[in-house]
Amino acid sequence: MAAAMLPSSPPPVSPSLAAALTRELPAGTRLRAYHLSSPPTRCDPLFSPPPGQRGEKTYLESHFLGVTTTSSTTTTPPSPTSPPATxxxxxxxxxxxxxxxTHLTTIFISKADSTGYAPPHPRGASSPLRGIARAFIAHLVRHRRRPHVPLVVSLFARASEQYLFPGSVRNAGKHVSDDRQLIRWWCRVLDPLVASPPTTTTPNFANGSASAVNGSITPAVTAYLLIPGIDSISPFLPPSSRGRWVAGHPLLTLNATPPAPPRCLIPHFPDDPKARFLDELDAELRGSDRGVGDSPSKKGSGAWRSVRSLDQFWDAMACRQECAAGRVVGFLWVVFGVEGEGREGMSSPDAAAARRAPRTPRREVKTKRKRKGVLAGPITPRTPRIKMSDEDAVARRPARSKYYYWPETGRGEIVLVAEKYRKATERLLTGDYGTREQAVIATGQWSAWIYGL
Structure with a gap:
């Protein structure tokens, strides 16, 4: 990364991401970017299946972007024989x-945090942190688009003193936004994706493979903002962008068709305020005639007793602890529709239903009790199966299937299996970023651990 990566940096981020990040930096600013990711791995469905249907086969791919700056660790003036340590x-x-x-790509922005140690930017210029966040999201959108498959960027904005950097709240230079400021910040991050969508070069999939390139496409894009308990979203949007945002949500068009119960329309993200409410409402479906592990979709309508519609769900969310008592939570979506589909068609439930792949209905199969046979004959030993290393497992993962698209240009500089990726993000939470000296130690320990894997 020419202007944004240190000359002695480890394996750099992809050239396209490096160029995008560099464009967001003031002239002369030099930063280093660490981009980690995991390969697509089978996970639980994001949406609950409608009654009588199987949960959709879903894959999860995780990404982490960490940006660092450098500072001198010596107080003596540098000399030709003793350059300054950084x-x-x-x-x-x-x-x-x-x-x-098969029918939807969801990019969920799980966490974002700063330490307050960013270098000062020119007077009158905005902080580069917002541009870095926007460039990274646009990079993922650009390299995860699939033909005839909509993509949605989703997040919830809820203020917290610290998310990823323990102790950073003690740094007086860190600006801790309140709920309303954070919602405005994220609207400013995402709005350029709506005003000027990332031009996407998508592969031409045929029978689950990509054999050619269709060319560049610019899909119709719509942004949504919903704040439980607040009707007007205008105060949260940049003045020039208010016509590009819709007050509401796109959930009716993203997953199941409208006749499905509300629980099948709401995604279940980790550490999400509405996901916790979903879990509480799902407890209503586990009656005395069902076990805790039984799926509510196997029997009955799969509908909650207390909440009958999405409107009722959001009205009830306004009374939850996360959204009441002076707290405000914003739910944001940016929906990239199918190429050639207008904004009206993108928002139509009928269009969403037409795009959906048919699901396999559940069938009750009565199993017959089999007679136990007597084993006889010679015993043939099996050749032991050699366990592949993590690197081999990643290398053998196909780059595309009908369920996902995993191009090399969209991967991290370091690709870790899901378990190692989890340990890498947990390792970040063991540091202390209360002072610059502590932050330097924590950053060095984390980067050394990462490249020691």
């Missing part, structure tokens, strides 16, 4: 999860 310090980190099925 150390890295985290200034920003984002964690993103990508869920894919």
């Amino acid at each position: 150390s890295e310090t985290f200034i920003l980190a984002l964690e993103v999860q990508i869920y894919t099925t």
Whole structure:
């Protein structure tokens, strides 16, 4: 990364991401970016299946972007024989999860945090952190588009003193936004994706493979903002962008058709306020005639007793602890429709239903009790199956299937299996970023651990 990566950096981020990040930096600013990711891995369905249907086969791909700056660790003036020692310090980190099925790609922005140690920017210029976040999201959108498959960027904005950098709240230079400021910040991050959508070069999939390139496409894009308990979204949007945002949600068009119960329309993201409410409502479906592990979709209508519609769900969310008592939570979506489909068609439930792949209905199969046979004959030993290393498992993962698209240009500089990726993000939470000296130590320990894998 010419202007944004240190000359002595480890394996750099992809050239396209490096160029995008560099464009967001003031002239002369030099930062280092760490981009980690995991390969697409089978996970639980993001949406609950409608009654009598199987849950959709879903894959999860995780991404982590950490951006660091450098500072001198010596107080003596440098000389030709003793150059100044420098150390890295985290200034920003984002964690993103990508869920894919045959009919939908969901980019969920899970966490974002800063330390307050970013270098000062020119007077009158905005902080580069917002541009870095926007460039990273646009990079993922650009490399995860699939033909005839809509893509949605989703997040919830809820203020917290610290998400990824323990102790950073003690740094007086860190600006901790309140709920309303954070919603405005994310609207400013995402709005350029609506005003000027990332031009996407998508593969031409045939029978689950990509054999050719269709060319560049610019899909119709619509942004949504919903704040439980607040009707007007205008105060949260940049003045020039208010015509590009819709007050509401796109959930009716993203998953199941409208006749499905509300629980099948709402995605279940980790550490999401509405996901916790979903779990509480699902407890209503586990009556005395069902076990805790039984799926509510196997019997009955799969509808909650207390909440009968999406409107009732959001009205009830306004009374939840996360959205009441002076707290505000914003739910944001940016929906990239299918190429050639207008904004009206993209928002139509009928169009969404037409795009959906048919699901396999459940069939009750009565199993017959089999007679136990007596084993006889010679015993033939099996050749032991050699366990593949993590690197071999990643290398053998196909880059595309009908469920996901995993191009090399959209992967991290380091690709880790899901378990190692989880350990890498957990390792970040063991550091202390209360002072610059502590942040330098924590950043150095994390980067050394990452490249020691």
